[in-house]
Amino acid sequence: MNAHVLVTGGAGYIGSHACKALRAAGFVPVTFDNLVTGWKDAVKFGPFEQGDLLEKSRLAEVFAKYSPVAVMHFAALSQVGESMSEPGRYWRNNVLGSLNLIEAAAEAGCLNFVFSSTCATYGEQDNVLLDEDSAQLPINAYGSSKRAIEEILENFGHSAGMQSVIFRYFNVAGADPEGEVGEFHRPETHLVPIILEAIDGKRPELTIFGTDYDTPDGTCIRDYVHVCDLVDAHVLGLRWLLDGRGTRVFNLGTGTGFSVREVMDASGVVTNRPVPWEEGPRRAGDCTRLVSGSTRARVELGWSPGRSTLQEMIADAWRWHQSGHYEG
Ligand code: UDP
Secondary structure, three states: OOOEEEEEOOOOHHHHHHHHHHHHOOOEEEEEEOOOOOOHHHOOOOOEEEOOOOOHHHHHHHHHHHOOOEEEEOOOOOOHHHHHHOHHHHHHHHHHHHHHHHHHHHHOOOOEEEEEEEHHHOEOOOOOOEOOOOOOEOOOHHHHHHHHHHHHHHHHHHHHOOEEEEEEEOEEEOOOOOOOOOOOOOOOOOHHHHHHHHHOOOOOOEEEEOOOOOOOOOOOEEOEEEHHHHHHHHHHHHHHHHOOOOOEEEEEOOOOOEEHHHHHHHHHHHHOOOOOEEEEOOOOOOOOEEOEOOHHHHHHHOOOOOOOOHHHHHHHHHHHHHHOOOOO
16 A cells, blocks of 8 residues: 655645655645645545644544654645744744644654755855755744654654754745646735736736845846646655655755846746836845755755746746636
């Protein structure tokens, strides 16, 4: 029988792509999602269990029902700007929810844990490339909440033998090239889909959040990685754990940074349409530059992010944008 993997947030953007990759790799992904930001229609690759991480008894039920060999934990609130205006929600949902999940997993004897962390844990630093040993100095509540969960995992490693692969994501973009799943947030806050909505007339324009940063064109620089490359790394991380290779942190980014203006210009070229835009003030909590040192995942996991060119990410996101929607 194929092994089950419990995927929290499996109805969300990255989680749904992970479920597809897990099924292709011979696992049964069990989605656990409260559908607050996820979509029932995105659950296509395995069983669905509706539930909330704040309800620990529900988690215990699901562990007992499926006996998963591992957890992949995607479920989280993940918007930097919102985390600054509503930090309580971020600490409660992300940190308390994750604590419940980690505890329930340990109590069920499920000791392999793949965790979605973020480059936002690094914060504002002078290093050109952030590697896994860089200091963690988050400047927003989202990054702080994820950093706290990393620490909880470390503690449960000592107390319960929990083995974790912690992935610090840089900026995820693109969509399944086969169009089965894609990015669909309501409201949308992420750069690439917002640009595509502006191109398509679904919003009046892209507002560039800050043009006075200390970067060549004054806009923030990020390292974009294709969602399909990102979830491939998760399957490699799962195998790493199942092979008993132990707790490890990996950055997931390509090592190349692009400014907001560069992403906007590339989107105009790929779609062959003008991008309406305006300059706006900085968004609270944004770092100037977040670019990954990405050697460790390539060398140790054998990860190769072959789809993560700006052009391919935008083209796949555009195809999805024009055709794909979830109803519920
Ligand atoms: N951004 C922007 N306008 C928008 C949305 C995002 O200028 O409407 C910028 C944002 O300030 C950041 C970059 O685009 O520098 C990526 O933001 P996103 O929210 O996609 O991801 P984050 O880096 O916050 O995880």
